[in-house]
Amino acid sequence: xxRGAWSRYVRRFNAGALGDRTDLxxxxxxxxxxxLAEVKPILEDFQSGECFYCHRALKDxxxxxxxxxxxxxYPVDLGHxxxxxxxxxxxxxxxxxxxxxHLEAWVDYQNRNSKxxxxxxxxxxxxxxxxxxxxxxxxxxxxxxxxxxxxPNDPY
Numbered sequence: 001x002x003r004g005a006w007s008r009y010v011r012r013f014n015a016g017a018l019g020d021r022t023d024l025x026x027x028x029x030x031x032x033x034x035x036l037a038e039v040k041p042i043l044e045d046f047q048s049g050e051c052f053y054c055h056r057a058l059k060d061x062x063x064x065x066x067x068x069x070x071x072x073x074y075p076v077d078l079g080h081x082x083x084x085x086x087x088x089x090x091x092x093x094x095x096x097x098x099x100x101x102h103l104e105a106w107v108d109y110q111n112r113n114s115k116x117x118x119x120x121x122x123x124x125x126x127x128x129x130x131x132x133x134x135x136x137x138x139x140x141x142x143x144x145x146x147x148x149x150x151x152p153n154d155p156y
Contacts, residue, residue: 036065036077042120043084046113052083053093053102064090068098068106069140079121079128080110081136097140106137 040063049058052066066085067074072095074081083106085093098106110117114130121128 036082038124039065039079039082039126040084042117042124042126043082045120046109046117047084051086051089052105052109053085053089053098056086058084058086062087066090066093068102069136070095070097073097073140074136077127078133078136079126080114080117080130080133083109103137103141110134 043065044058044063047058050056051058051063052068063084064087066083066089067077068081068083070093097103110130110133118128118130
């Protein structure tokens with residue numbers, strides 16, 4: 001009951017920032033991780049069989065569906081947040097935000113492909129909302145910058 005009341009309160013005062021399609025309950029409280037196997041073929045096509053991070057062919061190593069904004073920061077499986085990466089590249093990124101270089105690449109990738117990705121995600125029944133994904137990326141990177149600049153001698 002409290003979660004429902006909180007969700008309604010947040011929705012009412014943040015409607016412009018959240019958009020219409022955002023599942024606010026999932027946004028606030030997370031969701032269970034899903035099997036992302038059906039996402040792989042879609043991403044392989046759009047990424048031309050290359051790792052999002054190192055751009056090498058994915059044939060040489062097992063490919064992972066990576067949450068560009070890590071699950072630890074945004075625990076929702078939202079299609080536009082997925083990229084395909086080598087297991088080692090995904091492991092190196094782990095639960096951290098990708099570098100500014102990769103953020104720029106993600107923005108370019110989404111600018112070129114967001115509508116076509118949405119079509120494929122819809123066809124496969126994969127939850128997606130490009131506008132929400134942009135807002136989440138903006139929030140995560142803005143928050144990260146705020147933290148880095150507010151803590152003196154921050155090691156990262």
